Amino acid sequence: RQSFGVPPQLQNECNLDNLDVLQPSEVIKSEAGRVELWDHNNPQLRCAGVSIARFIIEEGGLYLPTYFSSPKISYVVQGMGIRGVVVPGCAETFMDSQPIEQQQQGQEGEAWGQQGQQRQQGQQGQQGQQGQQGQQGFRDMHQKVEHVRHGDIIAIAPGSAQWVYNTGKQPLIIVALFDIANYQNQLDRSPRSFRLAGSGGQEQQQKGNMLSGFDPKILSQALKIDVRLAQELQNQKDSRGNIVLVKGPFQVARPPLRQKYESETWRHPGPQDN
């Protein structure tokens, strides 16, 4: 960081006379969770050149796709879920092997791992049919989805959008560090989130998603949809915030978890194990 040159106004950031324990100073509530933020203007955090946030996603909550201008590293403190990261240009390598209509009718309440296993079967040779709608219904395709659980580290490059869904029975808690002094953050030393969907919620009425600032006509031309649907994407009347409650089953193509990984014995070996 020194080699890239520290701006003059930041040169005395680390003249700290004493250090203290820090607590979150701001809470942004959403429909199915909240984001707790530490004050990034605190001298200690300014010195470190970082910002910290804690994401609490309630059961059945979906943290909507969001990207940041700085690199981010996170730790899953509690709970389990699934996540997806958008890597521009990468193929949609995860595909459903059966139409969505059938999944919703026949798989409600089914265990997550079993779903993934069933979908994997018969997936071969179906690529040509993905993303089409016909007599058999519609099959989805999307980028990689991964399981996350407590103890996991998650790293995200700047600009890569991420979503997270809580699949567990307890709140999913993730603590994240944003390296806002990193060379790859070329904006100022403020943590900046860019939401692809959702809104700021009731407490941040002014904060819209990235599509809300475009003329709906241009958006409709870019996405080749009607203007009404383009306006829906702008979430103008949405007060749910950035963590929303998923109603009904949340079905995305994903591989099953290994049984040992699911089990607590994976984390806590027995006395006979070496």
Added chain:
Amino acid sequence: GLEETICSMRTHESIDDPARADVYKPNLGRLTTVNSLTLPILQFLKLSATRGILQGNSMVLPKYNMNANELLYATAGQARIQVVNDNGENVLDKQVQKGQLVVLPQGFAYVIHSQGNNNFEWISFKTNSNAMISALAGRTSALRALPLQVLTNAYQISLEEARKIKFNTLETTLTHASGGQQQYIEQIVEA
């Protein structure tokens, strides 16, 4: 050793030659990028550049810079440029003409849109030797990469509407600014 390395380092590259285009669509336009992979000295400078030619009634699909700031200088013609900040606010919606400069900060989403018979040409300088963009519409876009279930819950729309959002636009970078039969023929050919 310097004579054979530093002194002989290549420091220029043609970016205006249509034959070198990285993105090319007849009747729509082209884009050419020079970065550290095509001009290695840019690795040291941490800079790169993109040359764009946009013909009338076409648009550069909405996108944002993932790891760089961009300075767009119009070299010919005019186009409407819209920019959206991290609050989802429209911070620029103007007709940009030859000789004018637009700053596109990292992460801010923008769209370039040429109307009528107005062609638009520009050069963009980016503050990263390997600047990366992420599209918000099209075959390689962020929306396309998301599962339908994420889209339906995020935007409170039906599966069918989510399907349209993901799959209707088959292009990756440039598209027609208005619908029409020709557009769909080209989509089919491209697919």
